[in-house]
Amino acid sequence: MATNFKSHLPIIDISPLLVKCDDSDMMEDAGVAEVVGKLDRACRDVGFFYVVGHGISDSLMNKVKEMTHRFFELPYEEKLKIKITPAAGYRGYQRIGVNFTSGKQDFHEAIDCYREFKQGKYGETGKVLEGPNQWPENPQKYKELMDEYIKLCTDLSRNILRGISLALGGSPYEFEGEMAGDPFWVMRIIGYPGVNQKNVIGCGAHTDYGLLTLINQDDDKTALQVKNLAGDWIPATPIHGSFICNIGDMLKILSNGVYESTLHRVMNNSPLYRVCIAFFYETNFDAMVEPLDIFKEKYPGDKRSQVSKRVVYGEHLVNKVQTTFVNLVEHI
Numbered sequence: 001m002a003t004n005f006k007s008h009l010p011i012i013d014i015s016p017l018l019v020k021c022d023d024s025d026m027m028e029d030a031g032v033a034e035v036v037g038k039l040d041r042a043c044r045d046v047g048f049f050y051v052v053g054h055g056i057s058d059s060l061m062n063k064v065k066e067m068t069h070r071f072f073e074l075p076y077e078e079k080l081k082i083k084i085t086p087a088a089g090y091r092g093y094q095r096i097g098v099n100f101t102s103g104k105q106d107f108h109e110a111i112d113c114y115r116e117f118k119q120g121k122y123g124e125t126g127k128v129l130e131g132p133n134q135w136p137e138n139p140q141k142y143k144e145l146m147d148e149y150i151k152l153c154t155d156l157s158r159n160i161l162r163g164i165s166l167a168l169g170g171s172p173y174e175f176e177g178e179m180a181g182d183p184f185w186v187m188r189i190i191g192y193p194g195v196n197q198k199n200v201i202g203c204g205a206h207t208d209y210g211l212l213t214l215i216n217q218d219d220d221k222t223a224l225q226v227k228n229l230a231g232d233w234i235p236a237t238p239i240h241g242s243f244i245c246n247i248g249d250m251l252k253i254l255s256n257g258v259y260e261s262t263l264h265r266v267m268n269n270s271p272l273y274r275v276c277i278a279f280f281y282e283t284n285f286d287a288m289v290e291p292l293d294i295f296k297e298k299y300p301g302d303k304r305s306q307v308s309k310r311v312v313y314g315e316h317l318v319n320k321v322q323t324t325f326v327n328l329v330e331h332i
């Protein structure tokens with residue numbers, strides 16, 4: 001695990017990158033080069049970092065969390081109107097205890113959303129996740145708000161990945177085109193009830209499945225924990241207005257193992273209800289993901305580059321979803 005940090009996660013102000021991210025020669029800008037250097041260190045050493053200067057307004061970040069609190073406060077019957085089922089493409093609301101990580105029940109409830117796509121577009125594999133996202137009637141305009149948020153998160157993720165692509169020594173566009181020019185995305189809107197006992201596992205240790213994750217979490221509870229090289233769990237204390245950004249399994253493979261996806265878990269050791277909106281930016285659904293030639297050439301002798309993995313992203317995702325919700329299948 002590429003996490004040799006001791007306590008804090010790095011904080012990166014990416015605004016210089018965003019100013020230039022549409023210029024192909026962005027690396028000539030000193031500000032961009034500095035951001036790229038920081039991204040490289042953070043991705044090599046930690047796999048997790050805070051992003052500030054990302055251009056998504058505080059008021060939108062907050063509104064997304066406020067609306068989410070309002071949804072989870074609704075009575076159970078109300079939330080169950082948009083219940084997750086295999087027939088609904090595993091989209092919708094799941095009560096506490098439905099989600100499993102490594103065979104254990106997690107203590108959270110959530111709405112799961114996936115990018116929508118045309119029936120049949122991704123064959124048999126894609127069928128598992130087909131269907132429209134399910135949105136509640138209340139709070140009103142929740143869907144509209146989240147649609148706007150998803151659009152901004154998609155653009156932001158692509159732009160951060162341009163920096164990461166440069167950080168690996170590639171062009172800005174190694175994670176576009178055939179690999180991720182038509183990126184899939186996943187969004188989990190998650191609620192963790194407050195507890196009065198320690199060490200209740202809100203979400204068990206896992207790595208994320210795709211390229212890059214953007215986490216928008218409540219400011220006043222520390223619950224997300226990241227595992228370092230020494231095996232300690234380091235708290236990812238909230239920083240107001242920031243995203244926590246972390247590397248997923250597909251970026252590990254594409255980078256030839258130079259950057260790794262870091263284990264993390266969630267424990268809301270607080271009596272207060274915590275929400276988190278996790279946006280997962282992924283490759284194309286049908287991308288065959290394997291180490292990119294450019295990174296195999298650049299990092300041939302690297303010990304960590306023994307990534308022989310080759311996986312179709314959509315299959316990786318569907319496998320994970322079916323393991324996570326194995327108990328739902330019986331209730332169709």
Ligand SMILES: N=C(N)NCCCC[C@H](N)C(=O)O
Nearest residue numbers: 100101102186206208209324
């Ligand atoms: N789409 C992503 N990355 N979701 C991460 C969820 C992690 C928990 C899930 N139960 C699991 O077992 O992985």
Ligand SMILES: O=C(O)CCC(=O)C(=O)O
Nearest residue numbers: 188215217224266276278
């Ligand atoms: O609740 C969080 O802070 C993170 C959740 C998470 O790791 C995930 O859904 O993949």
Ligand SMILES: [Fe+2]
Nearest residue numbers: 206207208264
């Ligand atoms: Fe995660």
